[in-house]
Amino acid sequence: MEKFDICIIGAGPGGYKAALILAKNGKKVCLVEKKEYHIGGTCLNEGCIPAKNFLESSNYIKKFSYFQNQGVQGDIKGFDFNCLKENTKTLIDTLRGGIEKKLQSNNVKIVYGKAEFLSEDEIRVESRGETIKADKFIIATGSISRKHPVLEFDSKMILSSDDIFSLEDIPDSLLIVGAGAIGCEFADFFNALGSKVHLCEFTPSILPLEDSDVSSIVQKEFKKRGIDIDTSANVISYKKTKDKVEVVFETKRGKVVKSYDKVLVSIGRIPNTSSMSIDNAKVQIDEKGFIETDFSLKTTNSNIYAIGDVTTSAALAHVAYYEAKKAAYDILGFKALNDSVVPNVVFTSPQVGSVGKNERYLKSNDMEYDVKKLFLRTLGMPKIKGDDSGFVKLLFDKKRKLLGASMVGYDMTEIINQVMICINTKLSLDDIKSMIFAHPTMSESFYKAIEG
Numbered sequence: 001m002e003k004f005d006i007c008i009i010g011a012g013p014g015g016y017k018a019a020l021i022l023a024k025n026g027k028k029v030c031l032v033e034k035k036e037y038h039i040g041g042t043c044l045n046e047g048c049i050p051a052k053n054f055l056e057s058s059n060y061i062k063k064f065s066y067f068q069n070q071g072v073q074g075d076i077k078g079f080d081f082n083c084l085k086e087n088t089k090t091l092i093d094t095l096r097g098g099i100e101k102k103l104q105s106n107n108v109k110i111v112y113g114k115a116e117f118l119s120e121d122e123i124r125v126e127s128r129g130e131t132i133k134a135d136k137f138i139i140a141t142g143s144i145s146r147k148h149p150v151l152e153f154d155s156k157m158i159l160s161s162d163d164i165f166s167l168e169d170i171p172d173s174l175l176i177v178g179a180g181a182i183g184c185e186f187a188d189f190f191n192a193l194g195s196k197v198h199l200c201e202f203t204p205s206i207l208p209l210e211d212s213d214v215s216s217i218v219q220k221e222f223k224k225r226g227i228d229i230d231t232s233a234n235v236i237s238y239k240k241t242k243d244k245v246e247v248v249f250e251t252k253r254g255k256v257v258k259s260y261d262k263v264l265v266s267i268g269r270i271p272n273t274s275s276m277s278i279d280n281a282k283v284q285i286d287e288k289g290f291i292e293t294d295f296s297l298k299t300t301n302s303n304i305y306a307i308g309d310v311t312t313s314a315a316l317a318h319v320a321y322y323e324a325k326k327a328a329y330d331i332l333g334f335k336a337l338n339d340s341v342v343p344n345v346v347f348t349s350p351q352v353g354s355v356g357k358n359e360r361y362l363k364s365n366d367m368e369y370d371v372k373k374l375f376l377r378t379l380g381m382p383k384i385k386g387d388d389s390g391f392v393k394l395l396f397d398k399k400r401k402l403l404g405a406s407m408v409g410y411d412m413t414e415i416i417n418q419v420m421i422c423i424n425t426k427l428s429l430d431d432i433k434s435m436i437f438a439h440p441t442m443s444e445s446f447y448k449a450i451e452g
């Protein structure tokens, strides 16, 4: 049995990033990953990267009609979905190869197989029968799609987001249950490729975690493009026929029965903490299965850390990266990282970017704030880009320091990072106002919103 300084379980963004930092700083590191060809985790293999690669091509189709009106000649003859899938696979393989190379050149030992705790300092890797001892562990086992109480995944007609990337054809009709970031991004994609999409959300608005004005704009744009939306709606039963799924909903319009080729269930993610005998490691999980951690991401066992989607922090790849750094720095005895605000991004058209506190939070916590709002239709660059929908909304305190921002519009997933830097560096609106932003750019929208 080999002994390591640190053993990391799960090779997603959290796990492989922590492995690299620790190995670069002289630690003997083992990285255990359940599935072969899955370094990079959900993000690289079934999440951020393939989803955004899909959306980039479908966005091109949406943009094409605008640029035809600008004089671009030609036609889109169709869409080769298999080609997109193949290219996405090549992209994933290339990126995964790069990560594997870095891990190998830093002498991280990679072991494939499902890890299970035998004790506080030992795991067994299933299928290999191998046991591994380490002084410290980092649990980075991520999350999986939450099951719907009524609709049962079958990977053929009732799909999770993982199944989307191996679909054979674009479905003629698609029901998407759950209108969070993942549901809305897929609604955007399939609508652009010609599916008749019905988006069904249990809460009163789509993108329920975002500012309500943001949700309204995305909903309006989706409806304009022919996406059917039911909010405050619930699936109560379903029946599968040979090639359709017939679904019964309770909606604001009353009981509705409709049939679809496919159903995508995207109602959130649950932490991957079951079936790894976590009790043997004396690591406590909460009632939903998330691992409880302290400020430095130590679990209830101070030799075991947890990072990424298995913790209660936002289930985002950049949070997993950040937590990897935080835990690794703690193990290495480096200065702790300052806490950062977390940008949230949704790659629909229009895109959404938000950071810090939103108006809903400030109102419900009786906090005083002021608002500056700029509509993108008042600027040149959004029009040039062919989409001037949306706005920039900035929230700030009495000292004119930014509390948060909610942005919706073209490229807002990029612009939001500028606001993140301003909040973290505690710049006031007047500090930012005294700077020069390049013209004409989308970033100007942030500056012009401050200028008012």
Ligand SMILES: Cc1cc2nc3c(=O)[nH]c(=O)nc-3n(C[C@H](O)[C@H](O)[C@H](O)COP(=O)(O)OP(=O)(O)OC[C@H]3O[C@@H](n4cnc5c(N)ncnc54)[C@H](O)[C@@H]3O)c2cc1C
Binding pocket: 009, 010, 011, 012, 013, 014, 015, 032, 033, 034, 035, 038, 039, 040, 041, 042, 043, 044, 046, 047, 048, 049, 051, 113, 114, 115, 116, 140, 141, 142, 143, 161, 182, 272, 275, 276, 307, 308, 309, 310, 315, 316, 317, 318, 319, 320
């Ligand atoms: C469709 C989709 C789109 C997304 N888009 C975005 C986006 O645009 N931006 C963003 O920030 N986030 C996005 N996310 C979320 C992002 O993918 C996750 O937040 C991120 O992957 C979490 O990283 P992680 O390291 O915590 O876990 P994961 O990436 O889930 O990796 C965990 C790894 O652990 C392995 N594992 C599990 N159990 C064991 C075990 N017992 N033994 C060994 N290995 C194990 C798994 O096989 C997996 O490889 C998206 C997710 C989905 C599903």
